[in-house]
Amino acid sequence: MENMSVGVKKVSIQRNSVLINVENISIQSVFLQKRKSEQLIECAFLLENKQLIVTIPNDLNRGRFDLYIQINNSEKSIRRIKYSDILKKDVPDRYFKVVENLSNDTYVYFTMDGHIAVEVINKDNNGHFNQFSGKLTVDKVFRNASGSIKLYFNTSHRFNNLSVLLMEKDNDKCQTISFKAQDTNVFIHEEFLSLKTPHLIVFKYIHNGVFQSRWLDFNKWLSDEITTIGVENMMIDFHTGKLSLDFSIDATIPLLNLELIVRNRNTREEVTSVNTEGNLTHCVINYHDFPLIEESKEEFLNETYDGNIFDFLVRPILTWLPTINYCVRLNYNELLEDEYWFKRSDQITQLVMMYKTKIGKLAARFAYLPIESYEHYRNLLSNKEVYQLHTNKTKTLLVSEYIDKAQDTGLSFFKYMVDYHSDEFDTYYVITEHSKDLPNLANYMKHVVFFRSVKHVDLVMSADYLAHSHSSIYAFPFNSIRMNKVRLEMKKIFLQHGIMGVRDLSNLYNNDPLFTNKIIVSSDREKKIAINQMGYQVEDVVLTGLSRFDRLIQHRNDDDKKLKKKILIMPSWRKGQNELTDEDFKKTIFYQTWEKMLNNKEFISLIKENNLKVNFYLHHNFQKYTHLFSSDLVKFIPEGQYSVQNLLISHGILITDFSSVGLDFSLLNRSVIYYNFDNSFNLEELEKVHFLPGPIISNQDELLMTLQKTIKRPKLKWKYRLYQKKNLYKFTDQSANERIYKVLDEKL
Template identity: 30%
Template sequence: MNEFKFSVIIAAYNSDLWISKTLNSLINQTLDFEDNIQVIIVNDGSTDNTGRICQEYKARYPRNIKIITNDRNMGPSASRNLGLKQARGKYINFLDSDDYISKPTFRSISSFFTQHGDEIDIVSIPIHFFGDKEGEHILNFKYGENRVVDLFEHPDHIQLSCASSFFRHEAIKDLKFDENISVSEDVVFINQLLLKNPKIGFCSGGKYYYRKREERSSLIDSSPFKKQYFTNRVDHYFKFLIDRSIEEYGEVPSFIQYTIMYDLQWLFDISSVNNILTRDELIDVRKKLFDILQHIDDEVIFKQKNIPDILKGNILFFKYKNLENTDEYVKVQRKVVSRLNLNTIYLDVYEIIDDVLYILADLPTMFGTKAMVFVNGKEVKTKQIKFPQRDKYSLSHKYSTNYSFEAEIDLKRGEEYEIEFKSDSKTFEKLHIDFSRPCNFSKTVGYAKTRDYLSFLEDDKIVIKRRNNVEWIKREIKTLYGMLKEHKKGFKTGVPIRIIYHLIYPFMRNKRIWMFMDLPDMADDNARHLFTYAQDQDKNIIKYFTLDKDSKDWYDMKRIGKVIQYKSIKHRVLALYAEKIITSHPDNNIIYPFWGNYPFFAGLLKSSTIFLQHGITKDNVSTWLNGYDKHLMMFLTSSKHEYKSIFEYPYNYKREVIKLLGFPRFDSLERKEDKRQIFIMPSWRRYLRFKSNEYILNSQHFNRFNSLINNERLIEAAKKYDYELIFKPHPNVYEYIDLFDRNDYVKIDYKHEKYQKAFNHGSLLITDYSSVAFDFAYLRKPVLYYQYSRDYHFNINESYFDYDTMGFGEVCRIEDQLVDYIIEYMKNGCEMKEIYENRVKAYFLFNDKNNCMRVYNAIRRLPRKV
């Protein structure tokens, strides 16, 4: 039977892009391929070139490679089962068709089985990711050295992947993969063997390279959106392994509990299944999950490493839901809250300006608990703020609300304060203190300073004293010592930059530094225009524009003023001294050059963030932009409608933060008549992110605009009326721009010409939902909206901006109608119609070329953090 030492079974479906690398990794093993390795490829109904490529390899190695062809796609389980029937190797592996294995793997596995073959039926190797995600699998802690592990002694050393495992053929016998499940079939297969023999080998001499596809179209990545991920897995995975365990041992061994819980945690982490399961199906799944959790020890749930503690709490409370309203349930609550530190309040904002301490804090709670603030033992007034976007859901069930609140505390220099937090819960009163990442305070540092005050964390209290340099130096030495001792990830960056900060502090403490920024690789927005205006203002303020040195705008910006290289050491150090960060993109990971190691610098920062925007806000974007995640001192708007909308949705910025002053870039808009250009500038769709080319090619968004830019009637009319057609989509569309069909007339803007140039010279704009329409309309130039369906990622019904009654041009649903309007505008010289001119006048408050002046003066008047 054992013609070969190894049989490798590969279930291949539409893998023509990757399967050559997969097969080459087998052929190039240090263990001789032709003598030792049989490859069984099951071509599972592929519709691409997978079959042809495999035949080419078989022609080179006819003895080693066998091909089985399925007439239709049957799935990996069925394909592997077919492959098993043809296996002639002593050891079996199930390599995936888009992955590969390191060269010494098979030799290492062979030696391992030779040394330990009498003890084990399975040997596994560590998994390393490549492609969209790089790094090691979180379970790679098992592979410090070659060893055999008894899972009864080390139950957390679970094994989930058949592809990274090697099996003794004799041990498999008549075992098959369960064809009822398309995900987790590996886990069921492996653990049936482990229930028979719970000893497993971990071999550090090989590596399995697992492709995380950029389009995330692999079965395991897309499966949570399929009904079978919930229904079939409950019965054929979780319940099946529990039943088999009880048959074998009379109970569920801990290693099976850890295995099941590892996958359950990801299932419970799915927030909504309303579009996947019916109400009855969800009720049935939840009932079965409850029964399954009765076989999982609390300690196994507590020790899961990959989910937030509050989700662990939800799982534990779900496990004990039958005890609700009993004394026993109160004991469970106390145990869970204590073990998981759920009695913790998180500070989002902690800042002292002009002797007033402002705190924005949040208490995640499953019990409707409220928080209170005490200063020197006396309760101070707080104001609750509702952030519904912070509520947490599991399987369409809201399990946690958030009690968020703000407080302002007057301080007097020279006095000392102790601040602590308490809850109104009888289960737990005193609250622990922690800090969310955007907060300018962190446990890693342990203190925060201003010019006049020093705050530090001590025994779940924040102590505030008047700052003196001796106390500050002591705190800093303690901080640096702790960083060096604990060696937390990021300390290698944090320690040297903090040292540089303190060395130059005497020379920098009184410097006023403003940092301007659009995007790291681009200077083409409000920050650029305001930076240009600012050069002649306040010479005592040092102004830098932050930009990647490889940006095509680098030398243009150097001619305007000081430019600092994005994420350079100089940028990281000066950012700690910056007074203002003035940006068109307020994302923390963009504006803070040390964001990945932010906790090592919190407490030193004194910057205020001014958000200039990069487009008119017309939709509810409060899930992304809000007071707890992006603490803004100024939020710029350009329209009364836009201004008003910020207070209608849960952004929760103070009224004085929102400024209606006009966009700086509007000052540079000019209505030029020197070119006859029609721009097609659609937005994009989030659902297309990380999708395969095949998926994009079949999407409505792609097909609609691909058809438009190749519309013969449109092209002939453009030629007739002497208009140039330019396709300039959203930057994210350029990731798949080459999929669009090209013709000799329509120009695709591969050079990414500046938007300002397009606005100034363009004659007509066609878009769907992009905010570029506002810039175009600002110049009284016509706009057409091509809204073929409601497939936009924002809820149009929730937007204050009604395209039919407020839009600056006609709204078209079908292509022929759109082309009719485009031709009509060509005929009249692309003049905006009076109805839409009146809408433009009603929408924009300012059209006086003084936006830069107003915005700059408003920034100048903002209070300073010192």
């Protein structure tokens, strides 16, 4: 989008609205464009008395957005709004909070060239997001005999009206310090920089008429002066969980100490440790102190797939510049172990799994094993005869979805294999012991193995095959180099859990022998995606259809008269909105649209006149908000009461936005209506390639008209059946499981 601008003389903020003085402009629309995804979000606006009032939406996801106006219907008439006078103010005075909720804050701010923009930030961990116009690189640092520190900058900026401040690392508190300036050299006496805690050094000045606020970046200089800080050795105390690290250091400037920092990648929270015994190459930190996303109940830890990821950094504390907040991430050392176990309690052992990130840095994840499973695992590793005994056996197949789920392609294929091929394969389903989905495995419990049990460890070390609906790692008790060797040797088939759309999925399911060996697809279109976008070889992409399709097609000829009276509303979720409080969720477009729909008088009349049964089922991530919706005629289905497939089979019409259930529902040859009320999904692009098996509706009036017509003719239209045959599922039989079995038996 072209960045042409309209200059304005005055902008002010009132609550969640931006008030802009405009002259002789007729405005067609106002919208925000998200910078990374380029998603467009329309804004409500009012234009009166030469003042444009723009309301900022209260349910934006985290990120940065640019504000645009459209003067007429031409794309060339799209403009940004520029308010140059604001640039004379300090950077913090260019930010205005307009929306606040439990987890996010929304600010209207002005860019460095004066354009109006919006930023949505994490309320708790936002750093100094509104304090700086950028960084200023320090190219060289010198110290003279009198204790004066000279900072040299290779920059075109001129430091007019310069002031120098020290800002605390975790808040915006500042103190002004004395200095001398000569061109691009700034001199500060070391007494002002001798604070023991890390601070940011901040320059505030005017350059080309624009007020600048920049933090000093010492990385370039320090990376030249400190060539190596690495981990040479690592040990953990099994009984206390204390981790000891030994460092190697190569530096040309004097170091006073090292501060070890462990940072949670999700929350940005940190725990630090500084050696107080004078040995700067050795540090100890306790794993019990690591900052966690949330604490799981102790009795269910072994059924938890821990989402915490920890990065390891060090801050070199310089002898004559101890206040500098310079951190470097530690590199991974290939010579070190990756499994560090300690006794968390009398029942649980905890694994600290060290691993190498994509950029070669050191990181860690947690896993938990019951004591008896851990001891069995260690016994298998130390007793070669026992291990060899487990590797000489008949064919064993493990099947998995998520660690606590049994309701998708994994479940369908598992039941098929137990029912029809038990003479060839010992088939086991991996699931947590207290999963809510265990009733779905009734009558098959002899073939169920509980996640992280002794039997699970045993089977993982000895199984030949794995059929997985999601990541293959969910079938394993934990992740480590040793477990990955076992996973690599296992013959794996990726069952998938949905039909692939047109977006690039290579970052999730790309060709990787550790992830899988064969991938299941349902159409020639999908096969091309797997080969061209995800890097699979032709022989590793198998067109069979998803295992759960067999049961759907079995119900294609169910009684239309009963089903057409049953409507299922099943929208997807919105990223970030699952973290809102009830009150904030009620302010979202998602809630307000569906609540308005459920209580629409025409919709209520339609239900009564046609004797309809309407069920409303929220996505897993939104289930906790079910109680906020109200209707005397619509039933709200709680998660777990029915499987998703049973819900689809028992209804005649589906209304969704872009949940993948729409594709499955169409295989029943029943009508799907896509209600794209907030443009969160690029459905028009999917419609162009004949991917969606139903009409796209953008407003409630059109939705009700379409629904009224569909009730009379609930069968899937022929044009959508043709789309389905070409782009969704090539087959019309009930033999997907049989085809998948043949891949397992003949091609792996």
